[in-house]
Amino acid sequence: MTATKGLEGIVATTSSISSIVDGVLTYRGIDIDDLAENATFEEVIYLLWFGKLPNQAELEKLQSDLNAYSKVPDAVINQLKTFPKDVNSMAALRTAVSALALYDEEANDLSQESNVRKAIKLQAQIPGIIAAFARIREGKEPLASPGYSSVAANFLYQLTGKEPDKVAIEALDKALVLHADHELNASTFAARVTVATLTDIYSGITSAIGTLKGPLHGGANEAVMAMLEEIGTVENVVPYINGKLERKDKIMGFGHRVYKNGDPRAKHLQKMSYELGKLTGNLKWYEMSVKADELVTGLKGLKPNVDFYSASVYTTLEIPRDLFTPIFAISRTSGWTAHILEQYENNRLIRPRAEYTGPVNQKYIPISAR
Ligand SMILES: CC(=O)SCCNC(=O)CCNC(=O)[C@H](O)C(C)(C)COP(=O)(O)OP(=O)(O)OC[C@H]1O[C@@H](n2cnc3c(N)ncnc32)[C@H](O)[C@@H]1OP(=O)(O)O
Ligand SMILES: O=C([O-])CC(=O)C(=O)O
Incomplete structure (x- = not known):
C-alpha cells in the first residue's frame, strides 16, 4: 500500500x-x-x-x-x-x-x-x-x-x-x-x-x-487581508512579496490543488474589487492586490484563487476582516x-487506509525495565 x-x-x-x-x-x-x-x-x-x-x-x-x-x-x-x-x-x-x-x-x-x-x-x-x-x-x-x-x-x-x-x-x-x-x-x-x-x-x-x-482553505481570505494591511502601500508590495518568496513563505490567496492555470472565480472577484473600489473612491486595496498578483504570477507562476480578491471586495464593503x-x-x-x-x-462509510511507517516487531517492555 x-x-x-x-x-x-x-x-x-x-x-x-x-x-x-x-x-x-x-x-x-x-x-x-x-x-x-x-x-x-x-x-x-x-x-x-x-x-x-x-x-x-x-x-x-x-x-x-x-x-x-x-x-x-x-x-x-x-x-x-x-x-x-x-x-x-x-x-x-x-x-x-x-x-x-x-x-x-x-x-x-x-x-x-x-x-x-x-x-x-x-x-x-x-x-x-x-x-x-x-x-x-x-x-x-x-x-x-x-x-x-x-x-x-x-x-x-x-x-x-x-x-x-x-x-x-x-x-x-x-x-x-x-x-x-x-x-x-x-x-x-x-x-x-x-x-x-x-x-x-x-x-x-x-x-x-x-x-x-x-x-490553507477558507481562512485564506482573512490571511490575504492581514497581508495587505501589513504591506500598507502600493509601493511596499514589491519588497514585501519578494521578501516572502525569498524566505519561502506562502503567499496567501495564491495556488490551488486542482486549478493550475487559474481559478475561474477569481476574475469575477477581481472585477468586483475594481468596480467597488472605483465606486467608493478607494482603489488602494485593489491596486495593491493587482500588483501582488502580477508579481506572484510572474515570479512563481501561481495564480490567485477565490480567496485573493474576495479580501479587497469585502473590505471595500466595510465588512470586518474576521x-x-x-x-x-x-x-x-x-x-x-x-x-x-x-x-x-447513496451512503457507504468512508474509511480509507493508511500506509504504516512506524516500527515493526517491537516487544512490550515492562515499565520497571524502561
Ligand atoms: C477556498 C480555498 O480553499 S482556495 C485555497 C486557499 N488557500 C490559500 O490561498 C493558501 C495558499 N496556498 C496554498 O497553501 C496552496 O497553494 C494550497 C493549499 C491551496 C494547495 O496546496 P497543494 O496542492 O498541496 O500545493 P503545495 O502546497 O504542495 O504547493 C506546491 C508547490 O507550490 C508552492 N506554493 C503553493 N502555493 C503557494 C503559495 N500560495 N505561495 C508560495 N508558494 C506556494 C509550494 O511551496 C510548493 O513548492 P515546492 O514544490 O517548491 O515545495
Ligand atoms: O477546492 C478546493 O480545494 C478549495 C476551493 O477552492 C474551494 O473550496 O472553493
Missing part, C-alpha cells in the same frame, strides 16, 4: 453537484461564469439542492421557507453572549452551529424530508448567528432577520442594523454565488466523511466549519448541505 500525500488526484466519490474539468467550474452542469453573471444566490441554493433551476413559484417558496426558519433559538443567542468577545469568529460559529442541534427536536431524524428541512434551517440561521456574534461583541443587541427575499440583504441588515444599499447587496450576492460549491474541497469532504457514519447533519456542518476555518471566512461559510452551507443530502442518499 502506497499513500498519496494529501490524497492529491484521488477520486473519492461520485457526485452530480459540481464539477471541475479542464479548469471549468460548473454547478449542476451550468458554467460558473454564466451563474455569476445571471443567477441569484437563492437560485443557486435551489440548483445545488434540487438539481435544477427553480421556476418563479419554487424560488418564492424557498425564499419564504428561508425567512420562516431564520430565527436563531434564544438559547443559542444567549450562549453567544457568554463567549469571550475576542474569540475567532469561525470558532464561535462552529460552536453555535453545534449547539443548534440541541434545540432542534428533529436533529437526529435522518429522513430525506427532515434533512432537507434542516438544510433550510442551517442556511437560514447561519447568517443570523454570524451577525449576532458580530453585534454582541460590540455591545449591540442581535437583530432578527428583516425577511427580505435575499440572504445577502438579510445578512447585511442583521449585521449593520441599516437597510443595505443595492450595490452592497448585489456584490455580496455575487460573492455568495461564487463560493457556493466546489466539488470535493476539504470542508465538503469533511462533511461527507462525518455524515457517512450516519450521524446527523449538524455534526456534518460543524465538521465542515472547523475545516473551512484553516488558512467575518470574511464566516461569510464564505454562509455561502458554502448551500454546497455542504447539498453534498450531505447526496451522501445520505
Whole structure:
C-alpha cells in the first residue's frame, strides 16, 4: 500500500453537484461564469439542492421557507453572549452551529424530508448567528432577520442594523454565488466523511466549519487581508512579496490543488474589487492586490484563487476582516448541505487506509525495565 500525500488526484466519490474539468467550474452542469453573471444566490441554493433551476413559484417558496426558519433559538443567542468577545469568529460559529442541534427536536431524524428541512434551517440561521456574534461583541443587541427575499440583504441588515444599499447587496450576492460549491474541497469532504457514519447533519456542518476555518482553505481570505494591511502601500508590495518568496513563505490567496492555470472565480472577484473600489473612491486595496498578483504570477507562476480578491471586495464593503471566512461559510452551507443530502442518499462509510511507517516487531517492555 502506497499513500498519496494529501490524497492529491484521488477520486473519492461520485457526485452530480459540481464539477471541475479542464479548469471549468460548473454547478449542476451550468458554467460558473454564466451563474455569476445571471443567477441569484437563492437560485443557486435551489440548483445545488434540487438539481435544477427553480421556476418563479419554487424560488418564492424557498425564499419564504428561508425567512420562516431564520430565527436563531434564544438559547443559542444567549450562549453567544457568554463567549469571550475576542474569540475567532469561525470558532464561535462552529460552536453555535453545534449547539443548534440541541434545540432542534428533529436533529437526529435522518429522513430525506427532515434533512432537507434542516438544510433550510442551517442556511437560514447561519447568517443570523454570524451577525449576532458580530453585534454582541460590540455591545449591540442581535437583530432578527428583516425577511427580505435575499440572504445577502438579510445578512447585511442583521449585521449593520441599516437597510443595505443595492450595490452592497448585489456584490455580496455575487460573492455568495461564487463560493457556493466546489466539488470535493476539504470542508465538503469533511462533511461527507462525518455524515457517512450516519450521524446527523449538524455534526456534518460543524465538521465542515472547523475545516473551512484553516488558512490553507477558507481562512485564506482573512490571511490575504492581514497581508495587505501589513504591506500598507502600493509601493511596499514589491519588497514585501519578494521578501516572502525569498524566505519561502506562502503567499496567501495564491495556488490551488486542482486549478493550475487559474481559478475561474477569481476574475469575477477581481472585477468586483475594481468596480467597488472605483465606486467608493478607494482603489488602494485593489491596486495593491493587482500588483501582488502580477508579481506572484510572474515570479512563481501561481495564480490567485477565490480567496485573493474576495479580501479587497469585502473590505471595500466595510465588512470586518474576521467575518470574511464566516461569510464564505454562509455561502458554502448551500454546497455542504447539498453534498450531505447526496451522501445520505447513496451512503457507504468512508474509511480509507493508511500506509504504516512506524516500527515493526517491537516487544512490550515492562515499565520497571524502561
Ligand atoms: C477556498 C480555498 O480553499 S482556495 C485555497 C486557499 N488557500 C490559500 O490561498 C493558501 C495558499 N496556498 C496554498 O497553501 C496552496 O497553494 C494550497 C493549499 C491551496 C494547495 O496546496 P497543494 O496542492 O498541496 O500545493 P503545495 O502546497 O504542495 O504547493 C506546491 C508547490 O507550490 C508552492 N506554493 C503553493 N502555493 C503557494 C503559495 N500560495 N505561495 C508560495 N508558494 C506556494 C509550494 O511551496 C510548493 O513548492 P515546492 O514544490 O517548491 O515545495
Ligand atoms: O477546492 C478546493 O480545494 C478549495 C476551493 O477552492 C474551494 O473550496 O472553493
